[in-house]
Amino acid sequence: MNWHEQGNMKAAMEELTRGQEQATRLQSMLKDMLPPENPSGPAAYLLIEVLSSFSKALSLLDLGRSAEANSPSSKGGVRRKMQSPRRVSCRRRQHPYTCRTTFLKTIEDGFTWRKYGQKNIYGAKHSRSYYRCIHKHGRGCQATRQVQRTEQDDSTFAITYMGEHTCADATKPRDQPAPHDNSSGSNTAANDRRATPPSPALGNPKQECEEEVVSNHSPSTPSSSQLLKLPELSAFEGSSPPMAQLMEAVSKQYCGLEMEFDPAEFKLEDMFELSQDEYNC
DNA sequence: TAGATTTGACCATA
């Protein structure tokens, strides 16, 4: 990679980082604005998707740089312990559930999880934690997730969701807040998570893991640019100056990635296509 | 004291 490409990549990472920070702020503000009985409305769900896109883009760029740095042609440096090339995750145990990985700064996603295991992963710097939905027994919810800090950024979590939440009508988080189930009387790993979340892990039932990718091309998942134009979010415009400013800033971050392509045609996920396979399960 | 977390052991898979 020449200096020009490196410069572009660095600039892209900086833009993405800024966008991520602003989206995080927006998420924080949104949390304060949403009613306690439905803290995870559609806008919150969309923000999770936006943050996920930022995180993924950053990770991809970082991976690209790492690969470059570790390539045989790159110079010196301390050789790190060889990473396992195995890509097992959800393929190891072959179940019919969906599998999807997101990269977030927080492990909180609105669902209530119970940690049931932790493993040191061969060749990985960080251990992996295993969570299952707290309603596994009460409602037979089969959703599980694996949480692991990324190698590139200790503050970023790679969260792999498997299975779907059946404990609540997660397919309609926008309209019908699921009834809270506090029968367990306590919360878990994230302590203050609600039981009425959007599902970052929702996918088509019975879809094979390798078919499930993090892609905003999905008809059910609007693209990032679309997300920012949805009524729920646009409703904030004008109602709250800081919110409107943040909205604009986040929107600009997406557009700010334009370098040598048509911004009218560009979608963030286009950046992922070449290395999308890295995120398939 | 009930529920959550930790952790070693066991099992499934590649």
Next chain:
DNA sequence: TATGGTCAAATCTA
């Protein structure tokens, strides 16, 4: 056989 995923007893915590 090595490794990842899950179980369940022990331990912790509110």
